[in-house]
Amino acid sequence: MGYRIQVDFDLCESNAICMQIAPEVFEVRDDDFLYILNEEPGEDLKAQVEEAAQRCPKQAIAIAEG
């Protein structure tokens, strides 16, 4: 049972909160755009990814199970 991260880039405002919570997965670069370093980061990082999704002020991060 894996999961996959989906970001709605129309909503994303690069607040970089996800990067603070899960820097292995999310990175806001110098161009101020968010990059997903790993779309399927695995169970080890799931708690962090969930927290990032929950705390995104734009609610732009979704987790697709399966």
Added chain:
Amino acid sequence: MLAGDWEPDRVALTSPAKNDELSFEWHLGTRATELNISESKVLLDSGHTISFDGAIIATGARCISLRMAGDLQGIHTLRGLDDAMAIRSEFEKTPHKVVVVGAGFIGAEVAATARQRGLDVTMVEAAEVPFERVLGNEMGTVTANVHRDNGVEVITGTPVESFKGHDRVEKVVLANGTEIDADVVIVGIGVRPNTEWLDNSGLTIDNGIVCDETCQAAPRIVAAGDVARWPNKLFGEQMRVEHWDNAVEQGVYAARRLLAGENEIEPYAPTPWFWTDQFDRKIQLAGRTRPTDEVKIVTGSIEERRFAAAYGREGKLVGILGFNRPRHVMQYKQMITEGVSWEDALEHAKNS
């Protein structure tokens, strides 16, 4: 929400399903009226009493309102969802002149949102330079100019004297005699922690519940969020933080603290931060800045209004302000948390 882009369900912090999962016992629409520490009980206005092994106090804060507003309609403060909905429905009526009293970050964000909805906006601030207390003179001016350039009339150095109107507010009168037409007024002049119910509890109250560096107010009693004042050893000062991010972080910490009981636990020493969207600028501030701090631009320029400015005090990096620079803010925020010196921070800026 205020812009009219989102509906209330979108900003809900939790859902009924999640609440069920946690199997909490909720007492909604009920006030806690007294904390009895010796008997480990909380008294409620419903007449019920709740006993506890441990308590987390998170009673938050409420907006300070202006007494001279009386019961005139059309004068609002912004705190909860009901406030946001009330202001939004005011914004949807026309014709429209909005006056924002207090050029803090909440007031300024409301001003920007109203302006972007095409309303006439005047922002009134008692201090000479808006945001100066937090950002200092130069950066406060930069922020105020974003508003001026977007058509907000910014009036500074003049407190509000009174309001005029029959049932509804019609004019805002300033101390210098100026009268400003107003269909709706939003007052954003700060908050007061909700501690009155604890007055006889024996806890120390001083602009919040005074806690130790682990957020403990008394044995088995901790506090979190806007109501908690605690010594943050990272900055060597007592603070009470009103930001969204801290409410989450400190809540989690407070629960851990309670569970740790007599065991050792690392003090709560975060770098506070927040962001605010004002027109097309994303303004983020991390750390504890003061108007007397040294300020240096570490990337970008004020002219293009895309920059990060570092704040230094007593040889330490203590703050970072970003205008559309989220990446830099996060980097420097991390450096603040690590206790990086001012010299090293400037060196880092030179080399990156």
